[in-house]
Amino acid sequence: MESVQKTANRIRRLEVKGARNVAIAALQALKLLAEGTKSKSREEFLLEISGAKDLLFSTRPTEPLMRNGVNWVLLNVKWSEKKRVKDLGRVVSSSTCEFLRSLEISRECIAENGSKRIRDGMVVFTHCRSSTVTHMIRKAKQTGKDFEVICTETRPVFQGRNTAKEMLDLGLKTTLIVDSAARSVMKETDLVIVGADAITSEGNVVNKIGTATIAVLAREARVPFYVVSELLKFDPETLSGEYETIEERGRDEVWKDAPKKLKVRNPAFEVTRRDYIHGIICEEGVVPPHIVVEIMQRKYSWIF
Amino acid sequence: MESVQKTANRIRRLEVKGARNVAIAALQALKLLAEGTKSKSREEFLLEISGAKDLLFSTRPTEPLMRNGVNWVLLNVKWSEKKRVKDLGRVVSSSTCEFLRSLEISRECIAENGSKRIRDGMVVFTHCRSSTVTHMIRKAKQTGKDFEVICTETRPVFQGRNTAKEMLDLGLKTTLIVDSAARSVMKETDLVIVGADAITSEGNVVNKIGTATIAVLAREARVPFYVVSELLKFDPETLSGEYETIEERGRDEVWKDAPKKLKVRNPAFEVTRRDYIHGIICEEGVVPPHIVVEIMQRKYSWIF
Amino acid sequence: MESVQKTANRIRRLEVKGARNVAIAALQALKLLAEGTKSKSREEFLLEISGAKDLLFSTRPTEPLMRNGVNWVLLNVKWSEKKRVKDLGRVVSSSTCEFLRSLEISRECIAENGSKRIRDGMVVFTHCRSSTVTHMIRKAKQTGKDFEVICTETRPVFQGRNTAKEMLDLGLKTTLIVDSAARSVMKETDLVIVGADAITSEGNVVNKIGTATIAVLAREARVPFYVVSELLKFDPETLSGEYETIEERGRDEVWKDAPKKLKVRNPAFEVTRRDYIHGIICEEGVVPPHIVVEIMQRKYSWIF
């Protein structure tokens, strides 16, 4: 349980960042736990990994990719009719591997599908940092296309600077702006692409604060707005009516020496409604956000 | 001429900031110049202050309030039939004083008119820093109203932090957010108030980058959006077809250690179209932006 | 003073209704007061009519037409250099007559201008009851045009039923609907025409609750929306920043036997923003709402 505890702490302290990385870390911790378990019976083992799940889930208000991954592993254990702890441990290992491999495949499919949306000579706008977006842009560059990228700096923690560096490393002509200059450059933008932290049953997308504003500005200027995301970022809780919880982070991220009396609000994410989203680029292809919940029913019905 | 040169330098180096302060500094330099002139004739004197004007105008791409002020003084000198340099110097002094006094009166009128728009219990949203907005909010507070203020931090140079401090000093409950969180708080906002750097003949307003985005978001949520401005920020050049020049400032303001290859764009201002503006709160009262050019024809026809 | 008191009471108790009728009643009371005054001096007389003004103004939160009328009479008295009370009384009489006559002329001009907007075969939609709208429709009918009228019933006090009767009396094919069926008939509507209680300096129009919704629905279906109003319904207080006060009427108007615990809100008017208004049809002609404040400066500068 120690490794799970450690991983949970690292996730909680934001030492692991990004929906994908959080999911990978959690699953690997689970795998380690199963490999080193001292449980004596199926019952004991089930209790142990249930506890691990609770610990991992408590780290963040929402992280559907991680939650879906952990649930997948637990379901496999429950579905298994094995009695021996050792065998159950193998189920954990294999289903963990399976999930991680499928994540990898999804990422490739997304990059494949999404890269076709980028045309030679385009100006692509992105916000914050998303490994999936970067991977897709890398793919587009590798196919020999020549295009430019505009990044916002993404306050408060400047993830956009990292994106900018990645784009430069790919050999792309890259421009960085402050977040509130997005409207100024929208006219010369051909395509907006952002990542996602969660997708809701209504087809809305949860992503870094600022995303919805960019979506509004893209629509105002008739610029296509795409979200790049694994389908497993779908949050099944939203189907049953739950709101997506929006994490409020610390005031220090925004202003270290803020006057004490000053209230500093620091919502880390926000919801972009489906109406602003041209398409979700996922492992299934490019689809309207409205139907994600139906695709989930068809492809990943176990998550409900 | 030395004092004019010095003032021009201070303006150029952004040591004097804000349309009002720039105008005041320029006019005071002009007054000093006139008081210490060594010109021998009306012609020589006219040449001297013309030179001063050119110097002052060269400091910034646009600063209509300063330009209108300087032009006002020059016009008075030209209109005067005085021959003696001493007398013309007095014309400079008196018209300078007159302009500055009228600026003062405008500010009070604006505060008076604008403060009535703030009601008890309201949440007022503002962007960047404007001495006119602050003065108006002070007035509203002094009349005993209780309300809250939300400030953006206003990247890249965080002027919003100063606004936040001013609001706290006024005893107001104040919240600070990063610029891209504006949409998140718009639903709970009752009123948006911003300042202006220039007003165009089409009724558009030039103000700090980010303003137009906030205007778009305010309209999206049916929140009234007002601009607080002296009418003399009207730029007569725009009537004859000129675009308002948008100053691009240095990359260091945005990111000190940006990779060299990275292009950093840093437009300091942007245009907010009249359609998004409920009213201009000026010395004349609360008026639609569309008619500012007609009010100028009626009240300040000398600027054309 | 008795007649003024009586009139004030009748206005307060809503026995006199409609902006025009209220203005007429108030001015006639003022005239009677002046004719029967017992004041001995100019000072005493001024005090008397000032008192009358206060009394009349206290009857309703806003009634700009009445207020502008009463102010006009008072201004004439103040401008007059007459000393004798009798002469001042004559000033009251004559300026009252002048105002009422000019109201009459405005009404005719408005009817003349507005009736041209109605074409043969049109379906005209109106809300609530406005004597100016009725007069204009009568004019259109008298010129031999054949058209239909749709009236809302106008809850809570069903003024629309009276409008419907007036339309039938004019020999027009008339349809009545409940207020919330407006959107259902908007597609077949060719023209929306409503009256006004006040016009603000921003070019907005205050009129019966429900008006703004109809304006929104008209714009949604690309149906022209016109306001018919005397320019003297302009409220000069709004220029100096005041909000137009929206009267809340009694709960009994809405539901006589409402449960005590139930809160009943009954706002009688609401603001329709200039963006929704194609034109104000006034004595000056058909003009954009944006410029009403400039027309006032040109034609009725005494009201400021």
Add this chain to the structure above:
Amino acid sequence: MESVQKTANRIRRLEVKGARNVAIAALQALKLLAEGTKSKSREEFLLEISGAKDLLFSTRPTEPLMRNGVNWVLLNVKWSEKKRVKDLGRVVSSSTCEFLRSLEISRECIAENGSKRIRDGMVVFTHCRSSTVTHMIRKAKQTGKDFEVICTETRPVFQGRNTAKEMLDLGLKTTLIVDSAARSVMKETDLVIVGADAITSEGNVVNKIGTATIAVLAREARVPFYVVSELLKFDPETLSGEYETIEERGRDEVWKDAPKKLKVRNPAFEVTRRDYIHGIICEEGVVPPHIVVEIMQRKYSWIF
């Protein structure tokens, strides 16, 4: 057949109101008919209940919930290979019970899902009366949340007054307004929730007149708009191109003593397009209206 006839009459005379109640009454009549049938053969029995169906369908232009329910029972009879009338009667009984029980379960699921959308401190706006909406709000209140409700009166027959009473009975702070005051209170509204009479294949919702206007106003002010409905209110006829019939009710409902010449139009329902609807809250969860027809294919394919 008598009991079916009676029920049909009660439905026709609006003595049974609301889509749920109509469906329940019709199914119970069917059950009674089957229990007391005097048919001698399968053929005769099939004819008898077919007749009952025609009678029930003729009561209202559309009532998809009732129609789907009756069709469900008939399908079960047809699918059954039983020959004896007694056995077929049992099929009617059991499938009726099944349908009614599933309606009950749907209602609970909807209340469960929907109540999570209501947060502490919210102002919830509703229109007309819907037992499903009331049930959902009751659930939210029972979970200990504190919130307010605004009801329209809902002309012409004031169903909103009943809703207001129900809300008061639940111990909620409740406000009632006339229908045309909806826009006035929209700014302070956090959530709009309405019921449905039918859902079309395009994802549009048929509900009480006034609903679409409220949806437009909600969108204008960025207020979420949800529809609460059993999926079986889906009308399969619309898939094959039929328009949803909008019932026009009597003029007396609107104005008892209306002048004879006056045309009174009284459409009872109207269509709200999917673009205005954030989500349908149904037994399946919270879903975009666009995919209802696909969910029906998956869950209730027998209705096509």
Add this chain to the structure above:
Amino acid sequence: MESVQKTANRIRRLEVKGARNVAIAALQALKLLAEGTKSKSREEFLLEISGAKDLLFSTRPTEPLMRNGVNWVLLNVKWSEKKRVKDLGRVVSSSTCEFLRSLEISRECIAENGSKRIRDGMVVFTHCRSSTVTHMIRKAKQTGKDFEVICTETRPVFQGRNTAKEMLDLGLKTTLIVDSAARSVMKETDLVIVGADAITSEGNVVNKIGTATIAVLAREARVPFYVVSELLKFDPETLSGEYETIEERGRDEVWKDAPKKLKVRNPAFEVTRRDYIHGIICEEGVVPPHIVVEIMQRKYSWIF
């Protein structure tokens, strides 16, 4: 192969026009090829029809109906376990027939479903020429409905004139306008119906240049906009991220004697986004464009 070559040429030279006709011609050529094949083995035969496919696909940038049809035939051959060329030829014949027959049935279903959307007295607006639209309008006319049709002329090759003639032949009151007069007649239009060349995975529709503008104008005036299309016009390539290729045709179509230096752009098609489309009228019924990709998964999963 000769017949395929001939057909390919006729398609390339636009002698065969319209998505349906192109598909039919291509399939018939394929059938002829199979009937007259001289291939000796399954392998040889597969190579031969593969070559035919490449030839046919090269004629136009996109023609999803033709491509889906050809792919259907090829898939059937591949799925077949037959070895003998003769037997495989029969597979080509039968699957070709099957596809063409299903096209015929789809057309009838579409006409059936769509004709119900046309009501007595309506004004129906259409653009360009579509045999499916014409068939549907014919159906509506045959059911005894009386309605009018407005056609655009559809520059550059005036297909709208043919549509106008067809409408007159059906006995319908028909009006023709230049393309840019569409907005002028939109107010009196009750329904817009157009055909489609392709449907994308995002639910967008590719159709004749001018279609998207009409869709924008229809929405601006709250006029329903429907697309009539066989589902097999869905282009599976778009799911994997491909843009729909927009064919640019020759300059002579636009201006025979254009000055040489003049650039003439002649895009033949354009994309209309799903947001503007009320429904796709297809063989499945009337559905939101958003779910077409899901319907394809359910009904025609072989195309992916």
Add this chain to the structure above:
Amino acid sequence: MESVQKTANRIRRLEVKGARNVAIAALQALKLLAEGTKSKSREEFLLEISGAKDLLFSTRPTEPLMRNGVNWVLLNVKWSEKKRVKDLGRVVSSSTCEFLRSLEISRECIAENGSKRIRDGMVVFTHCRSSTVTHMIRKAKQTGKDFEVICTETRPVFQGRNTAKEMLDLGLKTTLIVDSAARSVMKETDLVIVGADAITSEGNVVNKIGTATIAVLAREARVPFYVVSELLKFDPETLSGEYETIEERGRDEVWKDAPKKLKVRNPAFEVTRRDYIHGIICEEGVVPPHIVVEIMQRKYSWIF
């Protein structure tokens, strides 16, 4: 009178085209008439030119520039206290010259003001043909700017082809499209500039059919839309409520061999509402369309 008759005929037969050319021709005919008059008295002369006016006005439903010009000359004659016909003839000559010269000056001012709106590297979109637009673009080109122009062909009489030739003659890179391809190129457009036939009191602009659609599309893509026009195209009749008459031209312009039964509608102009117009570029400068009526009151009050 013969020359007036001849000119009137040429205008009627569209041999003189364009608002400016029509005005010039009419005024020159008037001048000729006055120079060759055989009238014996002031009265007779007044009657003669009144007749000429009626003849000229009857040629076209609206032509405000011509009407304002003719009225200007007549007013000068009436205002003149001269008695001798010869002297009055001189008044006609001089006021005609004055008007034509002022038209010339306006054109230069407009070109001066408007050319500043065109920036190096821009893509400018225009519709139909306007000598004022061409003159302004020439000016911009002469100042050394490099930019591209996109012209529509402008059905039905292809005036856009002439514009395209003019643009090529100016040495500009020019593209021609069919009217319905406007939306396809709007994304790459930086500026739309069109001429005007009339300006109404509401600030709307009457121009060639297709203009309003382009305005809608420009707004949809956030592209600035400007109208270039002499202020004297203002139509004073619209202030008094008249609709701008929209000329319907012959069916042959659209389709020479149209089937007889086919109704061909050919509206030559249409109204573009002020909301879509960024500014009117006129001799006064760049102004919002809303205030044109107020500028007319200030500068050309004689036209009312």
